[in-house]
Every structure is written in C-alpha cells, then in structure tokens.
Amino acid sequence: MDRATRIPAAARARAVARSLAVAVGGLPHSVGTVDSPPPHVARDITNLWLRSARSHEAITDSTSSEIVTMTTHGERLRDVWLAIESIGRGTVKPHRLVLWLDRPLRRIPWRLRRLQQRGLEIRFVSPGLGVHTKYWPLLSSEPLDRPLVMSDDDIIYPQTWLEELRGAHQDSPGCVIAHRAHVIGMSSESAFTPYSSWRPCESDAAHFAHFATSVSGQLLPPQLQKAIRDDGEGFLRTAPTADDVWLHYEAVKHGFATRQVLDRQQHWWFIPGSQQTGLNAVNVTGGENDRQLAATHSAETRRRIWGELATIR
Structure with missing residues (x-):
C-alpha cells in the first residue's frame, strides 16, 4: 500500500486545498473546504474573498468609538484575514482594529498587508500571554x-x-456586553457546577451570574478596563488559558454585571478549517475551565454570583 492510499480522505483533501491556495494566492474556502459550510456561508466567504482581493475601502472609521482586538497563532494566521474582513465590512466600523501577534513574522501574508493598507494595525508583543494577548x-x-x-x-x-x-453598550454603559453568555451554575455558595452543564443565557438583563464568551465578541467599558489593568497579571497564575474566566472574575469583583445583547445566544459560523486547532476542547471537554474558575474566583465574587442566581432561576 503506498503512502497516498494510507492518508485519510479528509487529510488528502486538505493537502490539495492547501497546495491550490498557495498556487493561486488563496481560495474562497482556503484549506477548510472539507468542512462543507452551508451554501449561504460559502457565498459569504466567497464575497469576503473577493472583497479582500479588490476593495480599497477602509475597515476602520476615525469617528467611531470602539477599539476591536484579536490575536492569532500558528496555522490560523493563514485565514485570520476572513475574521478581520468580516468585521471591516460591518454596518459600523471600529475606531481601530488591532491584530496582536506574539512573534515577529519574516513576511506578513499578502491579505493582511492589504488589510493594513485599509486600516488594520498589526502589533507584535513578547510571547507568554497566550489567549490574554488579545487585550x-x-x-x-x-x-x-x-x-x-x-x-x-x-x-x-x-x-x-x-x-x-x-447599541447595547449605549443602553447599559456600566455593563460587560456580549452576544453569547451562559448562566453560571453553582451547587452552593462556594462551589461551581461543571462549566459544560451551564445553560444558555435566555435574557438580555444584566447579572453577575451571566458569563460572557469572547467567541461571539464581548465589550468591556473603559472603567472596567482600568480596573483590570490595575489588578495586574494574576491571570498568568490562575487562568492562563481561559481569558473569559479572568475577565468575568474581574467584572464581578469590580461590580460590572454582564448583559447579553439579545434574549438568546448568538454564535456564528467558524472559518472552515479553523477548528483543527484551538483551546475549546482543552478548556471545556478537558475541564480546564472548571479548574481555572476554582482557582480564580474569590469567596467574595462567589457570594455575589450565588446571591443573584435565585433571581434568575
């Protein structure tokens, strides 16, 4: 049996897609074609691909108020332009859009270079912050x-x-705002239930017991940002791979409730091929969220969460 026969079909498809992407400077679905997104998502990706190659429209707006940040690493660097392009084509654009990288590049991919010409900032920092690099x-x-x-x-x-x-921030300026949140589970005033058992948030009310996830985007008001800054780098000790855990702890500690934009969670399609790497399996399935929640939250923040749970059950 030759080597080509032994390679699984999906791996062969990814290899072919990757070689084609290199040959023609990128494909609408990049290496994630085998993920088979539904037709409307495939069309959106194709439109973003064409926009990236052709558009000279700015992806930021100097009159806007928000700063949007993200980080990436490894093979995801190849396709991160899709996430950035999708933000930059929005009905409102951010004041700044910053991509943080924890190591210098010999050559920035050409789609990211084009985005730089349209307003993207690429900033390099020392390694070691992991997921916390994004903020x-x-x-x-x-x-x-x-x-x-x-x-x-x-x-x-x-x-x-x-x-x-x-819009949600303007209505609730003293809150963390998220498109997707969970209702925290607790079995007692001091003990969280497993993260994987927490139910989806089905309310747009603000509560300390709502836990925002950055995957769909979350907004931090300036006063909370300052409090997080002043508390330093404790996240490296208690929540090194769980930025959402640390940010929620900081919000509860300093009196900032979390509000979901709508009365239901919103989660959009992943970039095809992006889920070959990531922390979700480690944090959720592997139990790291549970360990880092236990290590991070104080008796005071647990009491504050517990006290609210009775009002939203």
Whole structure:
C-alpha cells in the first residue's frame, strides 16, 4: 500500500486545498473546504474573498468609538484575514482594529498587508500571554478611554455585529456586553457546577451570574478596563488559558454585571478549517475551565454570583 492510499480522505483533501491556495494566492474556502459550510456561508466567504482581493475601502472609521482586538497563532494566521474582513465590512466600523501577534513574522501574508493598507494595525508583543494577548498589551500600555471589543480569529462575523454591541453598550454603559453568555451554575455558595452543564443565557438583563464568551465578541467599558489593568497579571497564575474566566472574575469583583445583547445566544459560523486547532476542547471537554474558575474566583465574587442566581432561576 503506498503512502497516498494510507492518508485519510479528509487529510488528502486538505493537502490539495492547501497546495491550490498557495498556487493561486488563496481560495474562497482556503484549506477548510472539507468542512462543507452551508451554501449561504460559502457565498459569504466567497464575497469576503473577493472583497479582500479588490476593495480599497477602509475597515476602520476615525469617528467611531470602539477599539476591536484579536490575536492569532500558528496555522490560523493563514485565514485570520476572513475574521478581520468580516468585521471591516460591518454596518459600523471600529475606531481601530488591532491584530496582536506574539512573534515577529519574516513576511506578513499578502491579505493582511492589504488589510493594513485599509486600516488594520498589526502589533507584535513578547510571547507568554497566550489567549490574554488579545487585550492585555493594549490595557497595559495605552489610554483607556474607549470601549474595547474582543473578537476571535476563527469566526465569520455578521455585518451588524459591532452595531449591536454598540447599541447595547449605549443602553447599559456600566455593563460587560456580549452576544453569547451562559448562566453560571453553582451547587452552593462556594462551589461551581461543571462549566459544560451551564445553560444558555435566555435574557438580555444584566447579572453577575451571566458569563460572557469572547467567541461571539464581548465589550468591556473603559472603567472596567482600568480596573483590570490595575489588578495586574494574576491571570498568568490562575487562568492562563481561559481569558473569559479572568475577565468575568474581574467584572464581578469590580461590580460590572454582564448583559447579553439579545434574549438568546448568538454564535456564528467558524472559518472552515479553523477548528483543527484551538483551546475549546482543552478548556471545556478537558475541564480546564472548571479548574481555572476554582482557582480564580474569590469567596467574595462567589457570594455575589450565588446571591443573584435565585433571581434568575
């Protein structure tokens, strides 16, 4: 049996797609074609691909108020432009859009270079921050006078994504705003139930017991950003791979409730091929979220969450 026969069909398909992408400078679905997105998502990806190659439209707006940040690593660097392009085609654009990288590149991919010409900032920082790279370098080094919106590198965001976060923030300026949240589970005042058992948030009310996830985007108001900055890098000790855990702890500690934009969770399609790597399996299935929740939350923040749970059950 030759080597080609032994390679699984999906792996062969990815290899072919990758070689074609290199040959022609990228394909609408890049190496993720084998993920078979539904037709409307495939069309959106194709439109983003064409937009990336042809458009000279700015992806930022100097009159806007929000700063949007994300980070990426490894093979995801190849396709992160899709997430950025989807944000940049929104009904409202961010004041700044920053991609943080924890190692210098010999050559920035050409689609990212084109995005730089249209307003993307690519910033390099020292390695070691992991998932916290998406927000900590900015919080620790810049004036914090604008809402900060964290995004993920593996999502195709809808056109109204930032507009809806902005609207909810304007209605609830003292809250963390998220498109997707869970209701925290607790078995007692001091003990969380397993993260995987938490139910989806079905309310747009603000509560300490709502837990935002950055995968669909979450907005931090400036005062919370300053409090997180002043508390330093404790996340490296208690929540090294769970930025959502640390940010929720900080929000509860400093009196910022979390509000979901709608009365239901929103989660959009992943960039095809992006889920070959990622922390979701480690944090959720592997139980790291549970360990880092236990290590991070204090008796005070647990009591604050527990006290609210009775009102939203």
